[in-house]
Amino acid sequence: MNIKELFQKSDECCRRDFMSGAASGLLAVGAMPVLSGFAAAQDKQKKQGKGKPVDKPLVLGPATAKNVIYLYMSGGISHIDTFDTKPGADNQGPIESIKTNADGVRISQYFPELAKHMDKIALINSMSSTQGAHAQGRYFMHTSYPMRGTIKHPSIGAWLNRMSGKTNPALPGHVGIGAGANTASAGFFESKFAPLPIGNPESGLQDSKRHGSVSEDRFSRRLAKLAEMNKAFTSKFNDRKVRGYDDMYQEALRLMKSDDLAAFDIGKEPKELRDAYGRNQFGQGCLLARRLIEHNVRFVEVVSGGWDTHTNNFDAMEDRCPPLDQSIATLLADLEVRGLLDDTMVVFATEFGRTPDIVNNGNGRNHFPKAFTCWLAGGGIVGGRAYGKTDAKGANVIENPVPVPDLNATIAHALGLPTEHIIHSPSGRPFRVAHKGKPIRALFA
């Protein structure tokens, strides 16, 4: 059964929830000039000393997307074996290419499902990076700045939350599923912009349910007594940090009671849908991402690992691409059916591509930052095409080069974040959401 049927078959209550979620989603789509940027409009940084500039209040631009699902292929996925195939070239290797439902666009044979959704996807075949090592490449892709030892830059998800704020006050604005170290972070922003880490999508949000041995009644009685005990302390110490904890307890309790917490529970989804996404961490992570987006979590990153195929490239592609294909295709279909694709930008990113030359005894490809492929879908992107070109081998970018910051600038542009706006780190250094990147406006037309 396809996604539409699955959706229609889902429980009445789920559909109702969805409808209410969709309503709020629809309201914010399109050319709304200023999103919930009113909170952000109070974005003024304290003066740090003589001569340091004060940030102007933030005004958001017209946005085509509200939320982002960021699918990250950790390790550097080969572009020639996935979305930038070179049929007939010597270095293509055993992987064939297939037609898609977008004219003139061919992709790897291992992505038959995505081929049916290519009309939504805009491939960027001309990505180019300067960082060829994993940690540096990952950092550059997430932050648009090269990795340094003296400061840590915020990743694109943290920028979004910082500049534009949360839309669902009960849930975090930035979630990372399956992400280890070295991917997204709050950088020099306050720690509240850091991604909430979810290791295993099936276990949901850690510790969000009352312990089994404690009844609802007992829990409330405990809380009442706790509030009583804290009163003396709070009245004794007039301190923002203490009040901060009172606030945080309120927020946590609100979260525990809120219906939104159900967003983290993928067990609520019908079995067939969960199967359709693929019973693996990435697949279930995509499903969780969709649920979170429905509940207005703004930026969800789902990480898929194991793409660093130095010595087993073709075997790995054969093993890993079909499940990836299934998960992402299901995600796109699911978002479309629920009407979420218009304000959700789906990003497919990786740190670099892999060498066009086949090395390591005909089995592998090494790192290749000079040219690789990422793609964007939804959130105002006009799909069904391939932007930028590489040469016949896939080794050089010959048309419309897109340096990594430009990709992030495009995402920022879709979200209405001004790419020229400067925010200062606590040490007084100026930074922008995508460094010097310029958005690719052609993708929106």
Add this chain to the structure above:
Amino acid sequence: MKLHLSYLTPVMALALVVPDGTPTDPPKSVNVKTAAKRIDRLLELDMKRAKITPNAMANDATFLRRTYAGIIGRIPTAKETLEFLNSQDQNKRSKIVDSLLNSPGFNSHMFNFWADLLRVKTRLSNQVSGEPFIHYLKDSIGKNKPYDEFVKEMVTASGAAHSRNNGATGLLMRDRGMPLDSMANTVRVFLGTRLECAQCHDHPFDKWKQKDFYQMAAFAGGLSYRNDLAKVPGANNVRKMYGELRQKKDSDGQKALGRMMRQVSNGLNGSGTGLIQLPKDYKYDDAKPRSTVMAHAIFGKSPKIEFKQPKPKKAKKEKRDPRKWRRMTAKERMKERQRMQAGRRGGRGRSRAPELNTRVSYGEWLTSAKNPRFTKVIANRMWKSVMGRGLIEPVDNIMEKTESSNPALMKYLEKLMVDVDYDLKEFQRVLFNTNAFQREATKKEIPSDQKYHFQGPVLRRMTAEQVWDSMLTLVVADVDTKLREPEARAQSVYNDYERLINMSAEELRAEVNQQKLRYSDPKKYRAQQRQRQTRLQAERSRKAQSEQRKQAELRKRAQPLYRALIKARRASDVAKIAQLKSELKKMGIDVDAVEKKRRDRGSMMRRNRGRGRRSTQLVRASDQQHPAPNGHFLRKFGQSDRDQIQASHTEANVPQVLSLLNGFVEKQVLSNSGSALMRSIDSVSSSKEKVRRAYLGILNREPRGREQAVWAHAIDTEGSGVIKDLVWILVNTHEFRFIQ
């Protein structure tokens, strides 16, 4: 006329002090009580000028909790609390400070301080392990190495990163491949000066120019992060093997050997040339891009460097053969060009400036008592660590115009640091003995841009490590005895390193041939690895089985003694019990140890056994992975990800609160029947006493007013479940997580 103490010379000041008569430590050049009094006097003067009254002295319970957290990084147990509160000794406060400073907990807590500051990681990078660095830090703290020596060692370290006891290389290996960032970080940590802005342009806020930055970096000019194998004893075989493989044109073999030697090839190599090239986009008038600048320190007395003018070598005159050139490919042309350029310069490869030991000169300049910021920064950092706020804030952004909030005190602290010969333990001992430390915490929050006059310590939330270690105190009995040896995890790194460099030629060849498979036939390689794993597994289980059989036999033989022991325990026959225990000991069974182990493990382990679930590692933060994994309690509570300097925080967030409400507290403290606190409460029968134990163990004070009566009544009427409620509530209070 007012007589200010500051007018008196130290000698006269000493004459005014009545000696206290019972020194507990060997005589030092600094008298702790005198120094503490001096500090208090300087604070009093400052407060008088600002018309501020000092806070009242804190009571014993408040003092104790603050002292434990401040010195050994955890709260005291109920027993430790009672011992202190009940003591009638006049000098108990000073004595507890001394005993805590001498305990293993102090080392654990100091380690966390350095780990946060030096961005310590279990894996410094994918090729370099951080265990040697961790070993070095723990060892230096344990030996109470003087701070100036400690810093100098790290800054001048050299050699292989993984070789035995060479963990001092860790400081610079942390920024492997980024020598400019490395210098900026070192200057920030030890001189409290932010140079990093000047890496790319003249500093926008401070007086440093880009050229100044490069001149500082020049002290480490020529530093290579590749270990010089020539200096490694026993690495001859490796070099020969490389040669062999190169001759055979065995590229897979070379790759395999390179990979194996990755552990060996990382280190610090080069004593410093004192020279560095400016970047190619240098835009200022004072020098040309790519020109070479000489090392020069940004303040203080710059070390003198004897630069030798290299003798100009006779350049080889070579001309290109046009016919050959036309037929070459681009790659070949590049190689040819390089060769000819090298020939013209008169040497093979890049021309090397002579090594002039400038790294040592830099280290001496950095750690000199005459360096205007070295002592100031550490004194200020220690002051902040003890009192909650520095005399200079922020602690690592000192500029020309920066002033401390109490210049006389800052000056005295610098002098004190020099007088104690940079003994950080002794310095802290003085601070912990001041009245200032013993006062009540200031009730009103002082904004960060306002001067603070230290009428009392600052209210602080415990650091992530302190919270975790305090939680552990509730769960694990004698948690400090579980601290591991400093070299515990570094051993395997050292052993692997030594194994590699001591391999004979045959062993190398065999290993290379096996590793080659990784590139030539990856499937076979993986199969081989799996076989190896299963073989090791089988061996391990065989060993375990034979061990188990031995134990079973032993137990069988000990059966009659066991039965007698049970009988004796029932009869409470103390003498018989002791006799039987010693007999069992002779057989090799230590009854007490076995029972204690079983108790400490608690029900958690029993439940998890056989389910393949690993219980949370209940060891102190200093023994955990660095940083703790994403989602770990420590990270939730603000432990740094160790990517930035001092990136730890003490802010509230939702995951923390969820853990306190539903997570760690419920699972490890309450539901775990082995938890030390619950056992301690269970061991007394009176409800009033139970309540008291809870308060003493968690908030480290007696219950106040009606607290005890109300809770005891609740336990009597509603049952023992109320105890869990009480414990849960106490751990969730502000009073638990904030140190007054």
